[in-house]
Amino acid sequence: MWRDQDRPLEVVVSCPDCERIHLLPAESGTLYLAPVLAHTRSALRRRMVEEQIPCSEPVSDILAMPVAGDGGLADALSRLDQVLSGSEQAGCRATFVPEGEQFGLRHLQDTHLLSALIARHNARDLSNILANDALDFHFQPIVHAANPAEVFAYEALVRASTPAGEVIPPNDLFRTARDADLLFHLDRSARINAIRRATERGIGSRLFINFNPTAIYDPAFCLETTVREILSMPAHQSRPAGFVFEVIESDQVSDLEHLAGIVERYRRAGFQVALDDLGAGYASLNMLSQLRPDFVKIDRELVSGIDGDVYQQKILGKVVELARELDVQIIAEGIETPGEWRWLKDQVDYCQGYLFARPAAEPPMPAHPEA
Missing domain, CATH: 3.30.70 (Alpha-Beta Plaits)
Structure with a gap:
């Protein structure tokens, strides 16, 4: 069993029912x-x-x-x-x-x-996908802001198809799971299969794995399967510091104390945590100050066209100032133009977006905007 900074990972009893898909x-x-x-x-x-x-x-x-x-x-x-x-x-x-x-x-x-x-x-297509562990993933690089040709990490983005081969858009996938009370099962399967696909495709840098906090009932039991999957990896890939768990749909969180418990569980195991889609609203900034994640991702709405919008620049400047005070590293996502990157590169630590590379099944290498 590995340790992080001499802290042993707690191992708890698994939850068999959490791993079972109830087909009709x-x-x-x-x-x-x-x-x-x-x-x-x-x-x-x-x-x-x-x-x-x-x-x-x-x-x-x-x-x-x-x-x-x-x-x-x-x-x-x-x-x-x-x-x-x-x-x-x-x-x-x-x-x-x-x-x-x-x-x-x-x-x-x-x-x-x-x-x-x-x-x-x-949702029978989704039920069968989950029962057969048939989720796949595309990977998108997160790059160093000052040198975008250098990969800092990859984010694992879930993909799924119907038996007929039709791609299911991720938003539809999660909406269907929520309606069918399968959100926990989808979230769990996505975490485990993201780790498996990244291992198969030889990703050696940090891996950002999304998780939906509303799908996790008991951090000690429901996250244990993720820990077991990481422990089964080759020794050189199973260091907890190589994994960042990214909170998605944070605007849906109604119980901040519950989310804080999940974050604490990850941290005790030696993992890092990222907060996705940070905007300018009070709820987002309050969550940032309460959780103090290792990374924060700036919402695409604040990034889009920022090089030509003084109002957006002032808002983002305040968000960056707060993150710096809390010692949180900053990722600007959704960057699509060289102008956006040029303005952001001196403000944030890392960048992500189509400008550098689109998500792909084989982890792509980023392109430098000025190459």
Whole structure:
């Protein structure tokens, strides 16, 4: 086991359920529906009759849909998606019980909002991608601001495709995962596979790995799989200082204390932490001062056209001043023009953007803007 500055990495028990993707059952059985409100119950009963969907009411206010095997549950969820509104789906709990079983306490853990089950059905491509560890990654260099031909690190950017080979845009990937309650599984799989792909492609510099703090429930348990993956790497690549975990979608964070706990967990293990998309708003600056990450990435909105916008220059100057006071290294991302780089190169430590290199499966070498 490695150490960072003579501090041993804590090893905790893993969480097997965190590593399991719950695919929709394929066998015959019964889909039980429990609408929370009387209005939803009435609407559900009425729609079942109108659409001639087989249904019974074994006990008061609980509806039961018989489900045939070989895709019957998927068909049932598709029909319910068509006949119920989004609010009605969200107001109904559902659970599937296989044929030959009676509903019991053990089925409670498989009880979900109907909207989540339908979203899981609509996210079947994503479920299969996660179940088969089929995420891939492109890598984009982060370069030294003063010498952009020199790579400081690479950021791992997730990529995924449908079985038909159609690329799934990253924003759609995470939106689908959030709707289907698969955000934790996507985030975990992305962290692990980013490490694997970087190892396969021979990246020897620092690696920035994105993580969504809203997807991490218990840092000690849910991050252990990432630590185990790093420990399995060749010795020369498994130093914790070679990994920077980058907080994405920080604007969605409602529990700063929870995020601080995650950051502390990474740091105790010897990793570094970056805060993404830092803007000029109070929430961003407050998060910077509270978390004090090792790196901060300046939001693209502050970078775009900064060489010709005095107002943006003044705002960025204040952000840089605060980061310097907190001893935080600064990365300007989304740089697309030589003018932006020339203005920024004396203000920040590192740069990233299409001007230097686009993300690619094989880690690209950056081009110098003045070469």
